Structures are given as structure tokens and as C-alpha cells.
Amino acid sequence: MNSHFQPVDLNKAYRLLNHGPTVLVSAGHAGVENVMAAAWACALDFAPPKVTVVLDKSTRTRQLVEGSGWFVLQLPTAAQARLTHQVGTRSQLDDPAKLARIGVQLTRIEGYPAPLVNECSAWLMCRVIDEPHNQNTYDLFIAEVVAAWADDRVFKDGHWRYEHADASLRSLHYVAGGHFYTIGEPLVIDERD
């Protein structure tokens, strides 16, 4: 990771997901690591921070999440749109070399089984809270965020600053069929109103 990779206070971690970006979900178990894309990830609580994410039963990444009890949610950037689409449409079950073929690079943080995907703008290290009924009925996973980091060119002092950074660092917002939007312009409401 480069010098912009900085820790984020856990009490601000929910802000990394508030604006509704598409995320990459990464996990590792028994020597296997994988990454998938997910539009259906959301914050669930402020403190301690929690998240939800929907992981289809057919995905390899879900198997690794269930095996290890951990995953990382990370925000891919506009520069990673093609990578995001490819990790979201190709399965490691079909192609064991999926990550290498797509050019996904991983960084491992000591003490955690789930790897981080390089060059994203933010990362949330998540420990699954077992809720079998949700997982079986809805493919819905709940997790506590135990650590978070961000690229300080775009997230600093608890706030996003996309408008002050290169546009290639903007978050992605998937719609369907290869169509994404990137995040746009800031709009500030005076809290005294």
C-alpha cells in the first residue's frame, strides 16, 4: 500500500459506506483468497460500526467468508471500473486464476485472514456476527467492523473530499449491465437551517 493508506477512526467508519458505493468483498480461508463485487452492502450501526452485505450462495467468496468468519469491504475507484465489473462477472469456480487474470493485487494485514485489494479508496475489516436465519433465508450477512483505512487523498478527518482529488479516485455506483455512475459533486446544507 502507498503512503496515502491511513487508519480511519472506527466511530467514523460508517461514513465510508454512507454514500452508497459499490464495493469489492474479499475473503481468505484455507489457503484460498477471492474477491467479488457487491452493490448490496450497507452500514448497519454507528458504534461499534456494523455492516450488512448480501452474498449469493453460488459465490466462491461466500464459502471463504463462511469458513473464516471474516471479510473486507473495500471501495473500488473509477480507475478500477473494469476490474470491478470483471470480478463481479467471473467466478473463481470457473477460473482458478481469476484474480491474476484480472490483475487484482492483494495486501495481507497481519492478524487478519481476509486480504485487502490494492488501489481502492477505503477498506473495512469485518468480523461476521453469526445469524444463520438471515444467511440461509436472505443471503444477508451482518458483521462488525474492527478496523478501517482510507486513502487520505479522498477521505480525511472523517470526510470525503472527492472534489479535491483526482477524478480517477471517485467511488463507483453500479446500476446494471456494465453501467456505473461515479459519485458527483458535493452539496452542503447548513445545519442551522
Next chain:
Amino acid sequence: MNSHFQPVDLNKAYRLLNHGPTVLVSAGHAGVENVMAAAWACALDFAPPKVTVVLDKSTRTRQLVEGSGWFVLQLPTAAQARLTHQVGTRSQLDDPAKLARIGVQLTRIEGYPAPLVNECSAWLMCRVIDEPHNQNTYDLFIAEVVAAWADDRVFKDGHWRYEHADASLRSLHYVAGGHFYTIGEPLVIDERD
């Protein structure tokens, strides 16, 4: 509602939330209607479409959702940023005239107890699927979407077209403290890659 208000096929309804917008949650019960803002709403399934939303126990709107079993998720526009911030920071429990004071206008659709907020860009009529453990432990509500509509200037034929419409119709993406982003520019990946 104006002439742009058109039904959305239920099998495309998930696309209304895929890009992660901030929503308004409306509900009605026993003669009382209310609206709150929520950043933590997300799609849960494609077909039949389902959603999740986090509704804090302290909110009036949650009481109406629990009483009636219904709510609407709707997407406020950039033009409604101030309205969104105000419905999100003021409580009807403190001010019974909240909606009138903020200038929220509602439309009622026959047969449904939850009203729609006028001038949003999309609406999802949601029927709660009772999951008391989630609701009590995490404030997390799961619902099935039974009907959906959108303003056809920005959502048509199953796709968002923000780039072809007035910027005032763009979706809002809340961060914190009165700071929103609006959705930005399209980025299309060729699915053959």
C-alpha cells in the same frame, strides 16, 4: 403527481436502489403520516424484489411502520436536499406540524396505507416481512417491494438517465453533518470485456 410518474417493472425495481442513494422513508397508520430520511437502505433481492432499511427505535416513522406493516422508500432529488436534511433531523414527536413546516407534500395511492412523497425521482412500495429478531437487535427491517414508480425523465426502460435530464433531479448521497454528494457521471464497461 405529474405526467412523468410511471410504473416500473418489479423485476427492474432493484435498480432504483443499486447506486446507493439516500432515501426518504414514509409511513402511515391510524391517521398519522410521517417521513424520515435514511442513508441505510439497500436492495436485498431481485425477484421478488426485496429491500432492507434501518429504522432507529426512537423514530416516529418506525412506530407507523410497525403499526401498519408498510412503508415507501423514495429517492429525493438534488432539489430536495434541504427537505431531506430537515426531515432527517427534525422529529414529528417534537413537532407534530413537521411535514407542513418543511413543505413535504404527500400523495396517497388507493389501497396502500403508506403515502408517497411528491417530487422524488422514484418510489418503492414495501410490505414488511416480520423478522422480530432483526428488528429488535439491529433495527433492521426487511420488506418485499410490491409496486414501484419512477419519474421517466431520469429512469426509463429499466435504466437511469441522469446525464440526459436536469441536474436538479440527480440522486442524493449523504455523508454526515449536512454534507451530501449528488450522483455523478456515467461510466460504461463493455460487457464483452
